[in-house]
Amino acid sequence: MPADVSSPIPAVLANLGPLDRGQVADLRPYLDAVPDPRSRRGRWYSLTAILLVCACATVSGAKSIDELAEWGERAGLELLEALGIRRHLLRWRRSPSRATIGRVLERVDGDALDAAIGAYLADRHRAATGDEEEDEDGATTCRRSLRAIALDGKALKGSARLDQQRRHLLSVVTQGIACTLAQVEVGAKTGETRHFRPLLAPLDLTDTVVTFDALHSVKANITWLVEKKAHYIAVIKSNHPLAFAQVSALPWDAIGVQHTTSETGHGRRESRSIKTMAVADNLGGIAFPHAKLAIRLHRRRQETGKRETRRTDYAVTSLDAHQADPEVFAAFIRGEWGIENSSHHIRDVTFGEDASTVYSGTAPRAMAAFRNLGIGALKILGAVNIAKTTRAIGEDPARALPILGINHQPNSSGT
Secondary structure, three states: OOOOOOOOOOHHHHOOOOOOOOOOOOOHHHHOOOOOOOOOOOOOOOHHHHHHHHHHHHHOOOOOHHHHHHHHHHOOHHHHHHOOOOOOHHHOOOOOOHHHHHHHHHHOOHHHHHHHHHHHHHHHHHHHHOOOOOOOOHHHHHHHHOEEEEEEEEEEHHHOEOOEOOEEEEEEEEOOOOOEEEEEEEOOHHHOHHHHHHHHOOOOOOOEEEEEOHHHOOHHHHHHHHHOOOEEEEEEOOOOHHHHHHHHOOOHHHOOOOEEEEEEEOOEEEEEEEEEEEOOHHHOOOOOOOOOEEEEEEEEEEEOOOOOEEEEEEEEEOOOOOOOOHHHHHHHHHHHHHHHHHHHHHHHHOOOOOOOOOOOOOHHHHHHHHHHHHHHHHHHOOOOOHHHHHHHHHOOHHHHHHHOOOOOOOOOOOO
16 A cells, blocks of 8 residues: 655655656556557456556566566555556456466567657656756767767576577667667577667667667668768777778877776776877778777776786777767767666666576566666666665555656545
8 A cells, every 4th residue: 555645755765856747757658559469358457557567566676577466466456546457346456466467478569568668768768858958068068969879788598498598689778867768689699780770760860879889880780870860989899800900000109198087996996098080081081981080998907906907999980079079989988888787787686687587478578678667767767776766666566656657646445
């Protein structure tokens, strides 16, 4: 049942700000677009109601299908009514069972569910970040006028079986506030590149910087991005031998370091420096489509009790020096690497994704989609520690609804 109105709100939830009616987009219309895989005969719960139970349970910290069902069992009648759970016999409501939820997640259209959740998070992210004002500082203006998204893959380790390879997902995640805008299941990591264009095509890429690792630095995809009026930062490695040879052979020693960052923590010290260099076409250019700048990033890392390691990476970009400065480039590249901590690590540690043994049908992908929803919705609201926030929400089922824009009016009759 909902907590008493006078009960104190945990400090970690106070950081989320007001969740008044109309200030948070309602998830329900987005989930209504997901087709129901069940036959009409014998349905008791609507598909949207079942998916809403899964969504609310996930932002409350649920890690498994059992825990999704347990959240529904703890929810009061008023909450179930707000989620669209219809009346049962004798005027009481019962949440979907574990078996019902499991069957739905195994059969739901994974593409449609990911599209619905991605559209919801994209709209909320746009509403949260679209009203920023530019200041007088040129570098800051660049950062605010250019948004960055990263492509990154992730394996669902627990989904493997003797006769079945582990499932692999490819996602598009916003840098800064980590929100998954799109996700698709690929056969294996080596199959990611053929999903590059289909995954990005539905998104508005105008003036968007797309970052990705060397696996996706495919010239045809790069040309397609530029035709979509997007920008790119592509890591160049030995899989592009000519471009790599050209970029690494540039006279980097002749120019000074243009930006540096350093950080200490978790038993290590790391520093990064960046240099950028334009190469004119009349001097040979770079054997990579639409490349205007070359980037050299040097990293030094010292872990306690170990020797210092050094690493140099190269990249090219369609941006020029007037569109972004070295500090911005460093932030974009760091943002690509940071997806591991801002999204994947949370899915694995807070939501137990690596430990999950769900493997049937589309259930592994559906569970990942709801984890994306929980992480994105909470980060947009300002949550810093997702684990603490989900624990606080889980103490009272009613706290999950306003996170997803669902409002309910307490009814003293309890019907």
